[in-house]
Amino acid sequence: MHPIPCRVRSVVRELEDTFTLDIEPPENDWGFAPGQFTMLYAFGVGEVPISISGDPNDPSRLVQTIRAVGPVTDALTAVSPGDTIGVRGPFGSSWPTKAVEGGDLLIITGGIGLAPLRPAILEVLANRDRYDNVTLLYGARSPGELLFADELQEWRGRFDLDVLITVDHGDRVWRGPVGVVTSLISRASFDPESTAAFVCGPEIMMRFTIQELQRKGITDDRLFASMERNMKCGIGLCGHCQFGRYFVCKEGPILSCAQMSGAFWTREV
Amino acid sequence: MSEVFDLIVDHPFFAGMTRDQIKVVSETGTVVSYHEGQTIFTEGTDAVGPLLILSGDVALEMQTPGHGPQVILTLHSGDFLGWSWLYPPYRWTYDAHVHSNAEAIRFDGPGLKEASEVDPALGYELMKRFTEMLVNRMQSIRIQLLDVYSTPR
Incomplete structure (x- = not known):
């Protein structure tokens, strides 16, 4: 499976090291499910998996948010509109937005983990009447490092979505919560028996979050994490992942805690 | 029963304690109100007892030379504020400032300790709960120290 050359339409700098690319999809009827990823190829440098952060209801755009953490992502975040990059995908499993309809939904994320969850949030908001309470809990390093800050502000203004944001380190003007994202869980309104949770962020954050959700009574088959x-x-052949x-x-990458069972708590797995 | 008893009897912190034990605890409590911007206590002053926040937001701050106050943690409805009253030298380690109008129950620390001496079973129940709170706060601070959202290079 070869990368398909795709043209970059626009580049938006989200944070100091994080950029969102709007890419022309490989095909006209290109589509993806929330939580899926593509392999993006910076020609001559290498290929990396990047979660799709766009709207699953808009197949005309392939939107991907990338943090520069190494040579390939450095190259991908240095592109300009009109440049060409390689795309393979979409790949992988998705957030089970349909399967969890009818109950409360907790979406818990930290740092750049908001990007892989953004398609699920947009999907849920587009079908908002199919869910009871929907709550987004987001943790960031500092007030200046909130991803999609404008959109978060817009979501906070909605009456059908509870948004709670916390930062690890406040500043002089931040008047919101300071502390870890797990501290927000007790402030969310949900019925554990009918609640599903989507969790995405650094693995340590996900571990503590899932432990807290289990303590609250959410069962493993309704806890989902992006690994x-x-x-x-990217297609299950090489075994690297x-x-x-x-x-x-x-x-x-989306697995339920019931699927992961002990693997999530086993070192070096 | 008193107003304070009614306010705390169903609070998760007291789950598992007998009504008699909760009554003893409630007798050391007073409902207090704070307005936005008010200082509840400052670092180095006498730690007289814990507060159970009923509503509003409170920030724990540390004064840092050259940088002013640094918020290290915010506490909200349902959270307990303060444990310095439990251990010598019984002085607050941080400043506590009100971020939004708050109502709380202020418990009398010496009164709680005295009641615990008289009834060690009550003391054990309280210590279990305050220790769990301390452990949870420490775990959270450890995760904050890991700086998990920083860019891995």
């Missing part, structure tokens, strides 16, 4: 492992092929008995690129 991250070193990926190469093996996580327990799953390949994260194929059966993941």
Whole structure:
């Protein structure tokens, strides 16, 4: 499966090291499910898996948010409108937005983890009447490092979505919560018996979040996390991204805690 | 029963304690109100007892030379504020400022300790709960120290 050359339409700088690319999709009827990713190829440098952060109801745009953390992402975030990059995908499993309809939904994320969850949030908001309470809990490093800050502000203004944001380190003007994202869970309104949770962020953050949600009584089959492992092929052949008995690129990245069972708590898996 | 008893009897912190034990605790409490911007206590002053926040937001701050006050944690409805009253030298370690109008129950620390000496079973129940709160806060601060949202290079 070869990367398809795609033209970059626009580049938006979200944070100091984080950029959102609007890319012309490989095909006209290109579509994806919330939570899926593509392999993006910076020609001559390399290929990396990047979650799709766009609207799943808009197949005309492939939107991906990238943080520069190494040579390939440095190259991908240095592109300009009109440049061409390679795209393979979409790959992987998705947030089960349909399966959890009818109950409360907690969306818990930290840092750049908001990007892979943005399509799920947009999907849920587009079908808002199918869910009871929907709550977004977001943790960031500091007030200046809130991803999609304008959109967060817009979501906070909605009456059908509770948005709580906390930062690890406040500043002189920040009047919101300071502390870890798990501290927001007790402030959310949800019925554990009918609640599903989507969790995405650094693995340590996800571990503590899932522990707290389990303590609150949410069962493992309704707890979903987006896992991250070193990926190469993206189609479940090479084995680089093996996580327990799953390949994260194929059966993941979205896995339920029931699927992951002990693997999530086992070191070096 | 008193107003304070009614306010705390169903609070998760007291879950599992007998009504008699909760009554003893409630007798050391007073409902207090704070307005936005007010200082509840400052670092180094006498730590007289914990507060249970009923509504509003309170920030724990540390004064840092050259940088002014740094907010290290915010507490909200349902949270307990303060444990310095439990251990010598019984002085607050941080400043507590009100971010939005707050109502709280201020408990008398010496009164709680005296009641715990008289009834060690009550003391044990209280210590279990305050220790759990301390452990949870410490875990949170450890995660904050890990700086998990920083860019991995």
